[in-house]
Amino acid sequence: MHQKVVIVTGASKGIGKAIAERISEDGYKVINFDIILPKENDNNIEYLSCDISSETEVKKSFDYIIQKYHQLYAIVNNAGIIKDNVIWKMSSNDFDKVININLKGTWLMCREAVKYMKEKHFGKIINISSRAWLGNPGQTNYSASKSGIIGLSRALALEVGKFNITVNIIAPGLIKTELTDHLPPHVLQKLIDAQPQKNIGKPEDIANVATFLLNEKTSFINGQIIYVDGGKSIGQGIN
Numbered sequence: 001m002h003q004k005v006v007i008v009t010g011a012s013k014g015i016g017k018a019i020a021e022r023i024s025e026d027g028y029k030v031i032n033f034d035i036i037l038p039k040e041n042d043n044n045i046e047y048l049s050c051d052i053s054s055e056t057e058v059k060k061s062f063d064y065i066i067q068k069y070h071q072l073y074a075i076v077n078n079a080g081i082i083k084d085n086v087i088w089k090m091s092s093n094d095f096d097k098v099i100n101i102n103l104k105g106t107w108l109m110c111r112e113a114v115k116y117m118k119e120k121h122f123g124k125i126i127n128i129s130s131r132a133w134l135g136n137p138g139q140t141n142y143s144a145s146k147s148g149i150i151g152l153s154r155a156l157a158l159e160v161g162k163f164n165i166t167v168n169i170i171a172p173g174l175i176k177t178e179l180t181d182h183l184p185p186h187v188l189q190k191l192i193d194a195q196p197q198k199n200i201g202k203p204e205d206i207a208n209v210a211t212f213l214l215n216e217k218t219s220f221i222n223g224q225i226i227y228v229d230g231g232k233s234i235g236q237g238i239n
């Protein structure tokens with residue numbers, strides 16, 4: 001196997017799918033860890049059923065991939081969910097679900113990857129956070145999970161740098177996927193109006209940055225948050 005193996009979580013649709021397709025075109029061997037099957041079968045992208053919030057499933061899936069390919073170049077932790085509500089209406093179950101998948105799932109994936117990468121003295125980790133880590137009303141659970149990913153990634157970059165492993169974060173802003181398609185139209189329009197460029201991004205906008213970070217030539221970038229959000233993270237003007 002001469003192709004570099006990259007695991008992408010949640011690549012059956014949305015941003016993960018765009019990342020998987022783009023990096024597969026760029027020559028990587030892509031494995032998709034997801035809980036749902038992709039709608040269209042892509043022979044170049046291998047699907048593995050894996051719930052990233054399950055320690056047992058994550059361990060089993062890693063063992064399988066390492067035994068099969070004997071290498072791992074990178075992981076892209078993209079899988080994530082939302083369960084939005086104002087805090088006074090949010091159930092603790094919806095808090096736990098979001099934290100368990102978005103934050104603990106990312107942590108479980110990082111732990112298994114690092115165990116292997118540190119032995120090989122090489123690896124790249126990309127964690128997908130969100131501009132919402134800065135704070136979004138109705139997303140106390142989601143914002144907490146996405147800022148958790150930032151703390152986790154920065155601490156991890158410091159821990160594993162000596163093993164030649166880099167850890168970077170992409171913080172997408174508003175991107176058109178099923179996740180945003182499910183928002184009430186008036187809410188989506190408000191979000192678009194709040195964008196400096198009054199627009200919504202495409203999953204490919206994130207995929208372009210993921211492939212940039214996966215390139216060996218960008219390995220001096222480490223521990224950074226790259227916002228891909230049309231400028232929303234700059235703050236709000238009065239226009």
Ligand SMILES: NC(=O)c1ccc[n+]([C@@H]2O[C@H](COP(=O)([O-])OP(=O)(O)OC[C@H]3O[C@@H](n4cnc5c(N)ncnc54)[C@H](O)[C@@H]3O)[C@@H](O)[C@H]2O)c1
Nearest residue numbers: 010013014015034035051052078079080130172175177179
């Ligand atoms: N769409 C946006 O505007 C936006 C903005 C900022 C950040 N993000 C983040 O980008 C990532 C992808 O978002 P999206 O819009 O493509 O979402 P999406 O809902 O379209 O796709 C998410 C994918 O993750 C998978 N998934 C969910 N739970 C899983 C689990 N336990 N184990 C494995 N896979 C699981 C789903 O099956 C799905 O294929 C998420 O982490 C999300 O928080 C999205």
